[in-house]
Amino acid sequence: MTTTEGEPTPTQLVELFLAVMGRMGAHLAACSDELGLSPQQARAIHELEQPRSMGELAERLFCDASNVTGIVDRLEAKGLLERCSVPEDRRVKRLVLTDAGRRLGRQHHQRVLTDVPLFTRLSNDDRRLLEKLLSQMVDEG
Amino acid sequence: MTTTEGEPTPTQLVELFLAVMGRMGAHLAACSDELGLSPQQARAIHELEQPRSMGELAERLFCDASNVTGIVDRLEAKGLLERCSVPEDRRVKRLVLTDAGRRLGRQHHQRVLTDVPLFTRLSNDDRRLLEKLLSQMVDEG
DNA sequence: TATTGTTATACTCTATAACTATA
């Protein structure tokens, strides 16, 4: 317990971030559930605002390509997207949201943004500050 | 696209937070995987630094109590915790980490804290600032 | 009666490996 006041240990920071992540995760789960989607399905729709291939979607979801088959199957069965063929390379499937899919994506987006108790507690200045810090964290790669 | 400069929309902020969450999630998954744990098992061990009942653990994991039975089963099978009986109320199971469980928990904690590329990009001052903002977000409930 | 934890069930997500159809 030799904690110097001037040198912040990462412990507290990571703990806090995990706590905020937990609440945000619960919020996201509730939002997708209201629309009859699993969290991962909602995430997929979000990433498909621009059409992408199966492999690209896998990268964005941080999961193996084999999982995407099932996720896309279920979204396609709900009529939320279509697997289009690509003339230049017939191996590739181009995933395109249907109108219903785009509509549901917008609804989900709205719900996620509405009443996020985490962020509503911050002043406008603090939100700008947090935005700046998060940008720094994500920048580059 | 009528975005006023002075009024920050929550959109960008939420997007950024989700991006940071995604990377942190990948980091956590990698850390637990190295120790032969699922992310949820690692999370459970983390929450059991203090002994808790099944129901308490369920609350902390934001999931139904019925799931905790399986999660605890698997941790118990690995010898990482024990279900102790509570004399005052024989319905309750008191979950206590074994020495091996506590050791693994410390290892996981170390790995999570080490080389978090997200936080290493921030200056000490910025980390303190982020810590303050995250505290505000979590405060109260 | 109410509560704690379990079981049964069914679905989703997950990675690995083997497969297909293209390139």
Next chain:
DNA sequence: TATAGTTATAGAGTATAACAATA
């Protein structure tokens, strides 16, 4: 040969409902 996507498989997380033991 290499790549994009699929299938098969097995394990883990998830919620709901019904249940046993205890309060």
